[in-house]
Amino acid sequence: MDTKELTLRLAAAVGVSGTEQNVTAMAAEILAPYGTVRTDNLGNLICSVRKAKEGARHYMLDAHIDEIGMIVTYIDTDGFLKVSNVGGIDRRLLLASEVIVYGKQPLTGIICSTPPHLQGEGEKKNPKIDDIYIDIGMNREQAQAAVSLGDRVTIKARSREMLGDLITSKALDDRAGCAAVIRAVQLLADTNLDCGITLTLTTQEETGAAGAKTAAFAVAPTHCITVDVSFAYTPDSPRYKCGDLCKGPMIGIAPILSKYMSDRLVEVAKKREIPYQTEVMGGGTGTNADSIASSGAGVATGLLSIPQQYMHTPVEKVSVGDIENTAKMIAEFIKAEEAHK
Numbered sequence: 001m002d003t004k005e006l007t008l009r010l011a012a013a014v015g016v017s018g019t020e021q022n023v024t025a026m027a028a029e030i031l032a033p034y035g036t037v038r039t040d041n042l043g044n045l046i047c048s049v050r051k052a053k054e055g056a057r058h059y060m061l062d063a064h065i066d067e068i069g070m071i072v073t074y075i076d077t078d079g080f081l082k083v084s085n086v087g088g089i090d091r092r093l094l095l096a097s098e099v100i101v102y103g104k105q106p107l108t109g110i111i112c113s114t115p116p117h118l119q120g121e122g123e124k125k126n127p128k129i130d131d132i133y134i135d136i137g138m139n140r141e142q143a144q145a146a147v148s149l150g151d152r153v154t155i156k157a158r159s160r161e162m163l164g165d166l167i168t169s170k171a172l173d174d175r176a177g178c179a180a181v182i183r184a185v186q187l188l189a190d191t192n193l194d195c196g197i198t199l200t201l202t203t204q205e206e207t208g209a210a211g212a213k214t215a216a217f218a219v220a221p222t223h224c225i226t227v228d229v230s231f232a233y234t235p236d237s238p239r240y241k242c243g244d245l246c247k248g249p250m251i252g253i254a255p256i257l258s259k260y261m262s263d264r265l266v267e268v269a270k271k272r273e274i275p276y277q278t279e280v281m282g283g284g285t286g287t288n289a290d291s292i293a294s295s296g297a298g299v300a301t302g303l304l305s306i307p308q309q310y311m312h313t314p315v316e317k318v319s320v321g322d323i324e325n326t327a328k329m330i331a332e333f334i335k336a337e338e339a340h341k
Contacts, residue, residue, distance in 0.1 A: 003183055003327070004320045006030070008159045008167060010175035014102065016069030016152040017086050017207045018043075023065055027178065027201055034185050035199070044215045045201040049185055052196025059197050059334055060221035060299070061184060062212065062288055063177030063228065064205030067170065068312055070129070070153040072101070079143040081109065081134040083153055087206030088312050092126055098156040101136060103147035108156070109134040157314030165320040166245070172316040174205070176306045176323050177227035183327035191331075193338050196221075205288055212288035216295035223261070223300045225330055226289040229318070230279055230305035243307040246319045248275030249326040252303030254285050256293050261302030265333055272332045274325050279305055304329060 001009070015023035024045045028037045035049040045065065052058045068087035075081055081101065085091075096113040100106050112133040119125075134153065136143060159169035169175075178201050185199055198219045202211035205228075216224070230250050233242035243250045251265045269276040284290045285303055293301040304326050309317040 003179060003324045004161070004165070004167060006182065007172070007176055007179040007320065007323060008169060010178050011169040011171045012159050014154065015066055015171070016154060017066040017204045019102075019152050020066050020203045023175075024201065027065065027182070030182060031185070031199065034189060040214065040218060042211050042214050043203045044211045046215060046219065047185070047199040049197040049199055050193065050195075053194045056194040056196065057223055057337070058219075058221045059195055060200060060216065060219050060224040060292070061181040061197065061330060062200045062202060062215070062224060062226045062292060063181050064174045064203070064211065064288055065178050065201040066203050066206050066211070067154070067173070068206050072147055072149055072151045072153065074149070075140060075143045075147065076133070077140055079136070079139040080112070081136060081143065081147065083129065083132070083134060085129045086152065089129060090312050091129055093155065093313060094132055095127070099134060099153050100156050101134065101147060102152050107136050107146060109136040109153070155314045162317070166317060167320060168315050168317045170314045170316065172308060172318050173229045173311055174227070176229060176308070176318050180227045180304075180306065180323050180326040181330065183324065184330035187327060187331040188334060191335060193334065195334065195338055197334070202288060209288050209291045212291040213295060216292040216299060220296055221299055224289070224292045225261075225302045225304060225333070226287055226292060227304050227306065227326055228287040229308040229311065231311065232307035232309045234309050243277045243279060243305075245307050245309065245317070246321060247277055247307070249322060249329060250277045250279040250305040250307060252279050252281065252285055252289065252305060254281035254283065254303070256284050256290050256301070257303055258293070258300040261300055264337065265302055265304070265329065268333045268336050269329055272328070274329050274332065276329065277307070
């Protein structure tokens with residue numbers, strides 16, 4: 001399958017933090033031809049693509065596979081569900097949204113919204129997550145038979161192709177990154193290299209990067225490239241904090257990241273004429289890269305971010321070309337490093 005189909009298939013799968021097994025099963029099938037695939041105790045998908053020869057580098061290619069969502073915390077006397085957030089839900093999107101509750105089977109729900117005619121003066125139009133209710137059309141007895149506390153909930157969304165190479169979907173944060181590292185492995189499949197390569201699609205990034213911490217400890221790489229998404233410019237966003245769609249991956253520059261890795265990624269992009277942007281951060285990056293860099297005795301870590309509009313919404317939007325160029329940059333970086341040593 002091509003990069004667009006790969007990305008849309010991954011994005012459509014369900015995998016709220018802590019319950020990523022459906023999407024990791026799909027990814028495992030895709031990766032089976034390229035290495036030995038396993039899952040660990042936290043649900044991370046780890047694909048050993050090639051073993052390093054003695055004394056050679058070992059590259060970890062990482063992206064997080066979980067997505068934001070909600071978790072059922074209570075069923076009230078009328079059968080309405082109370083929830084809490086799993087990750088950074090934007091509560092401005094919630095009222096009157098259609099959702100899917102992953103109970104004993106997927107159920108359609110609607111987040112309750114008071115009609116404007118009945119709203120009291122000064123009533124909150126942007127309630128906290130704890131204040132909302134989900135209507136699944138059941139009484140309490142029926143709801144308790146169909147839904148368990150702890151079941152996950154997502155806002156209902158559809159993946160769509162847009163003009164040019166643009167696509168929109170839920171969970172492109174970070175299934176776009178997952179597609180990029182899978183595609184990088186495909187690009188390197190027939191290349192003769194001494195280095196080791198392990199691909200990790202890690203869990204629970206949206207709730208604290210627990211998956212990246214444990215995966216990096218288990219893999220014990222010498223070097224890592226993490227792929228995530230970052231902000232692409234829209235007219236309502238601060239220009240200086242954003243990259244641009246369709247202009248290539250954003251190479252991270254930050255104290256926690258390896259300066260050597262960042263500089264070499266820029267050098268390789270220029271030499272191979274791969275479009276790129278830079279993203280400068282003054283401390284941590286807010287991605288898996290932070291946990292991986294400080295894992296064990298330390299890992300030389302670089303960060304590539306795919307520009308994305310409307311982050312943490314059901315209509316996240318990316319360029320397929322940016323994903324493909326991210327994969328190409330990873331592949332060309334590893335080939336250049338192995339030739340350079």
